[in-house]
Amino acid sequence: MASEATTLTVPGPDGDREVRISSPSRVLWTEPGITKLDLAEYLVAVGDAFVRANGDRPISLQRFPGGVDGEDFFSKNPPKGAPDYVRDVTVTYPSGRKHPQLVVDEPAVAVWAAQMNTVVFHPWASRAEDPDHPDQLRIDLDPQPGTEFRDTVPVAHELRKVLAEVGLTAWIKTSGNRGLHVFAPVRPEHEFLDVRHAVIAAARELERRMPDEVTTAWWKEERGQRVFVDFNQANRDRTMAGAYSPRALPHASVSTPITWEELGSVDPRTFTVRSVPERLRARGDAWEAMHAEPGDVGPLLEWWDRDLGNGLGELPFPPDFPKMPGEPPRVQPSRAKKAEDR
Structure with a gap:
């Protein structure tokens, strides 16, 4: 049959x-x-x-x-x-x-x-014609245990201000889960490692302004009840769910572009495979004009150099990456301390 x-x-x-x-x-x-x-x-x-x-x-x-x-x-x-x-x-x-x-x-x-x-x-954060040079700076705001989606909202607004100070226009979408994704279109003039460093520079500035709400700590044991800025999502071959992509969560949520004006009032749980088409018909695509005016990551790289001069070095890479220049040891701090105490 x-x-x-x-x-x-x-x-x-x-x-x-x-x-x-x-x-x-x-x-x-x-x-x-x-x-x-x-x-x-x-x-x-x-x-x-x-x-x-x-x-x-x-x-x-x-x-x-x-x-x-x-x-x-x-x-x-x-x-x-x-x-x-x-x-x-x-x-x-x-x-x-x-x-x-x-x-x-x-x-x-x-x-x-x-x-x-x-x-x-x-x-990927880069185009098919030039896959080695990202045209999007992507920042993942990931609420840690003890925090909620609502805790990411003021962090996202402050991050928007940080990016604006270096001439970058921020766009935002729900992750489809508990967090937020902030994107900034950039000219594809830098390799992934440079863009990663630009993300770290922005994340560190955000952490300085909101130390009780934000962390760049790679190791979970050091994050506390704060919003983690996942800088490693900016690496080559590191991706997040795309805009309008469904998520594999029980209620069929969708990672949905939103406007900054509605950020404080949206409930990301309402953006689903069933509801998003009507939202799109009624409100249009919040990201339609995203790439009209790409910016330059150069000013953020100047911040990166400034932080290097102040003793803030490279941060850990994902475990499947080759060992990178200047990278700290890939061992969580508690284990490192136990080894020192032996």
């Missing part, structure tokens, strides 16, 4: 595409009963905004063959059997290895990725 399947018509810049969806009634999110077809239709509904935010970038696909309650894996190379309208770009990973990654050029590519059980889309 033939397997259950349906076909979606997906508008795009080169006309309509017909994308086959197998097992359309498979439930991906059990709690709200959202199916694979629902996800595909969501990506059609938000298609233009989704591509504007995530398109023309290397992208990693977080795939859930059995739904979000099951196992997942990351596809960094394009899945086999891609249609002829799906392209890829070769990128260099921190290890020096090179590999192709998928690029989303039109909504049909995102819908096809959903057909391949993709739930979360993780775009």
Whole structure:
């Protein structure tokens, strides 16, 4: 007997595409009963905004063959059997290895990725044509245990002021979970390491202004009940859920661009696969003009140099990265102290 399947018509810049969806009634999110077809239709509904935010970038696909309650894996190379309208770009990973990654050029590519059980889309901070030079400075505000989403709101507003002081325009979205993501468009003139240092410089300035609310401590045991500024999300091959990407959380939340004016009143739990299309129709895309006036990370790099001169050095890299110049030991402070006491 033939397997259950349906076909979606997906508008795009080169006309309509017909994308086959197998097992359309498979439930991906059990709690709200959202199916694979629902996800595909969501990506059609938000298609233009989704591509504007995530398109023309290397992208990693977080795939859930059995739904979000099951196992997942990351596809960094394009899945086999891609249609002829799906392209890829070769990128260099921190290890020096090179590999192709998928690029989303039109909504049909995102819908096809959903057909391949993709739930979360993780775009790079750089463009496909120049993957070594980010055109986005990204800062992840991550509330630690004992803090909540509301605790990130004043931190985000102060971070906006910090970035404005160096000529950068901040844009904001919910993470889809408990935090906030602050982006600033920049001219693609610097390597990832430079942009990481720019993020650290901004994070340290923010921490100086809000020491009781903000931390740049990499080790969890040192963070306390504060908002952690995750500087390592600015590294090469480090990504966060893209704008308008669903999240693999029980209520099918979506990482949603918002305006600064509404930040203090929004409830991120209300931004879901079911609700965001109507929000987009009613309010438009809050990030539509993001890249109209990119800025320069140079002033933040001057702050980085200033901090180096004041004795603030490099911060730890993720554990899978090669050892980096000037990096402190990759051992949590409590373990280091025990070793010293022996």
